[in-house]
Amino acid sequence: MSDAREVTCRPRWTGTLWILVGLGAAGTAAAVALRAYTGVHAWPAVGVLPALTGLVALWKCTARLRADARGLHSRTLLRRRSVPWSEVADLRLRLMYAQLHRSEESRRVSVLLRDGRTWVLPLPRSWTSDAREFDETLEALRALHRRHGPPEATGEPAHRTVISAGTTGSGWTGSLLLCALLLTGAGLSVWAIPAAGAYERDWRAAVPCAAEPGRQDPGDCPTVVPAVIRYTEPQPNRKTGWLYFTGARPLERLAVSQEAADAFRPGDRVRLTLWRGEVKAVAGDRHTWRDHTAGVGDLAMVAAGLTLLAGYPAARMLLRVRSRRRPDGEVLPSALPFAAALAVTALWLLPLCYLHPTAPFASPTTTTWTALGTVTTLTLVVWAWRATRIRPPGPLGPPGETGQTGERLVRPGEPAEGEVFLPARFLEATAYNPHRFGTHVVVGGDGPPAVVPHSGPGRFAARPVPVSRLTLQRVRRARGDDPGVIPGDWHVAELDDAGTPVRLAAAPADLTRILRELPARRTRPDQPSDLTAP
Numbered sequence: 001m002s003d004a005r006e007v008t009c010r011p012r013w014t015g016t017l018w019i020l021v022g023l024g025a026a027g028t029a030a031a032v033a034l035r036a037y038t039g040v041h042a043w044p045a046v047g048v049l050p051a052l053t054g055l056v057a058l059w060k061c062t063a064r065l066r067a068d069a070r071g072l073h074s075r076t077l078l079r080r081r082s083v084p085w086s087e088v089a090d091l092r093l094r095l096m097y098a099q100l101h102r103s104e105e106s107r108r109v110s111v112l113l114r115d116g117r118t119w120v121l122p123l124p125r126s127w128t129s130d131a132r133e134f135d136e137t138l139e140a141l142r143a144l145h146r147r148h149g150p151p152e153a154t155g156e157p158a159h160r161t162v163i164s165a166g167t168t169g170s171g172w173t174g175s176l177l178l179c180a181l182l183l184t185g186a187g188l189s190v191w192a193i194p195a196a197g198a199y200e201r202d203w204r205a206a207v208p209c210a211a212e213p214g215r216q217d218p219g220d221c222p223t224v225v226p227a228v229i230r231y232t233e234p235q236p237n238r239k240t241g242w243l244y245f246t247g248a249r250p251l252e253r254l255a256v257s258q259e260a261a262d263a264f265r266p267g268d269r270v271r272l273t274l275w276r277g278e279v280k281a282v283a284g285d286r287h288t289w290r291d292h293t294a295g296v297g298d299l300a301m302v303a304a305g306l307t308l309l310a311g312y313p314a315a316r317m318l319l320r321v322r323s324r325r326r327p328d329g330e331v332l333p334s335a336l337p338f339a340a341a342l343a344v345t346a347l348w349l350l351p352l353c354y355l356h357p358t359a360p361f362a363s364p365t366t367t368t369w370t371a372l373g374t375v376t377t378l379t380l381v382v383w384a385w386r387a388t389r390i391r392p393p394g395p396l397g398p399p400g401e402t403g404q405t406g407e408r409l410v411r412p413g414e415p416a417e418g419e420v421f422l423p424a425r426f427l428e429a430t431a432y433n434p435h436r437f438g439t440h441v442v443v444g445g446d447g448p449p450a451v452v453p454h455s456g457p458g459r460f461a462a463r464p465v466p467v468s469r470l471t472l473q474r475v476r477r478a479r480g481d482d483p484g485v486i487p488g489d490w491h492v493a494e495l496d497d498a499g500t501p502v503r504l505a506a507a508p509a510d511l512t513r514i515l516r517e518l519p520a521r522r523t524r525p526d527q528p529s530d531l532t533a534p
Contacts, residue, residue, distance in 0.1 A: 007140045009065040009123035017061035024054020063122040067141055069148050072111065076122050085149040089114045091142050092328070095164040095480070107131050109138055110163055112328070161329040162480030166488065169328030172320050175313035182310035189303035193296055193357070200295045206275060223274045225250045229284075234261040243282065254279055256289050263287035300357035301350050308349070311342045315384075323390055331478040331488035337384035344380055348373035391508055393475040393491050419445035421456035424506035424514060427483055430497065432463040441465070441506070441514050449517045467518055471496040475515075478505065 011017065031047025034040070064075040071084035094110040107126040111119040126134035142160070163169045202220075209221040227245045234241040241261020243254045250272060263286055264270070273281040282289045315338035323332055352360060352369055360370045424441040426433040438451035442459060450462035473494040478486055486492075486505040493504045493511055506514060 007067040017057045020057035024050040065123040092161040167480040168323045168330045172317045175316045179310045179313040182306045186303040186306035189299045193299045197296045225272045229268045231266045232261045260289035296357045297354040300353040304353045308342045329480045333388040337387040341380035345377045422510040427503040469498045
């Protein structure tokens with residue numbers, strides 16, 4: 001399919017999609033007719049679902065894509081677009097994983113234009129892990145691009161850039177929206193604190209009406225009203241329950257906790273405390289239930305919690321900003337160090353906001369608490385900043401000197417320091433890595449470097465690495481097209497194994513140690529001895 005002169009993509013199950021369009025139109029028309037005939041205002045709301053279903057099906061079944069010698073031509077329900085190959089810089093694979101199962105992924109084609117803009121094609125697309133047809137179509141599009149596009153814009157023919165949520169080149173709109181939504185919730189909680197504080201102070205200062213018989217407004221003083229429970233209705237799934245009262249006096253039913261619904265019995269005589277039209281307490285012989293009204297501490301804790309939750313998408317945006325000069329498709333550092341800093345911050349900040357929401361420096365205890373927590377958070381943030389910095393591959397250095405990360409490299413002829421098992425993976429299945437079974441590479445000792453499926457000790461099931469025929473091509477950071485079994489902070493060495501390309505992935509220091517085992521650090525004739533990041 002890579003030799004095709006023209007590629008045409010149409011949606012699957014077109015007949016089924018048109019049936020959904022017809023059903024959506026019929027359901028919408030029926031809802032409108034029933035609204036006009038019966039006068040019930042709920043029918044238009046019922047018609048929203050079939051209308052949306054029909055519009056989505058119509059959008060999908062009208063999508064088209066055609067690629068020929070002139071360029072890309074797409075058509076959707078609302079737009080037609082044509083881009084010549086001279087404006088296309090690259091065609092990349094865009095991955096979006098499903099929420100419940102990572103193996104089920106959505107695959108799209110992202111077009112990188114020469115002016116830096118991106119364009120996601122409506123077709124082809126795949127929603128399953130078996131995307132053979134999608135890959136063939138993408139390779140056919142890339143072949144057309146290499147054939148008709150400018151030579152300087154085609155990039156590496158063998159390399160396919162993969163863009164996903166964990167790589168450079170993907171957008172940060174979702175993180176920005178989530179961060180803004182959480183901060184909006186935190187702001188609303190802070191805005192509600194003064195009203196909650198006034199309500200809480202009024203309730204604490206309220207005097208029973210019996211103590212002030214001449215009070216004009218009985219709603220501002222608690223009133224005790226007798227009642228009899230007719231029956232209870234616990235709801236274990238919701239952890240709540242209902243109390244029903246005889247004669248619907250003073251009200252028909254009251255929502256209480258599940259514990260209270262289980263404690264009260266039919267026929268119990270209880271006393272209800274009313275204040276400003278709300279039931280604040282239900283007191284009986286066997287149990288007393290009190291209404292919990294969100295106070296200043298609750299709202300302050302909610303605001304602090306939402307702010308901390310907004311810190312995680314903010315950290316993801318920060319990582320993308322720090323990597324803006326890196327090539328698209330490189331794996332981003334994990335934001336988990338920032339998540340750990342936020343979690344530790346929550347351990348001291350949330351109790352402080354709940355217990356002392358308005359006066360964190362009112363006493364020596366709270367002042368010390370706040371100061372120590374702040375110092376701890378700042379220390380963890382600095383640690384997270386350093387832990388998530390991008391480490392591009394640096395020069396290997398001459399024999400005997402320290403490597404990029406400060407480890408001591410073994411000089412040829414020096415006595416061996418014993419066998420060292422380094423976590424590393426060959427990403428291709430080879431004779432010395434059958435079925436990609438290796439998880440470590442053992443170096444040092446009396447034997448040659450070998451691939452082993454364990455972390456030692458001993459060379460059980462070891463497969464010697466043919467270092468005499470390996471030639472180092474370059475060292476780079478992990479990319480989105482590398483297997484997901486390697487951590488994002490590892491580096492990948494591209495090697496030539498007697499004409500067969502292989503990739504070796506390991507942590508920067510470990511990879512440098514392994515590459516030192518190559519005889520005289522063999523490299524391509526057109527490459528310098530000290531390899532740097534491409």
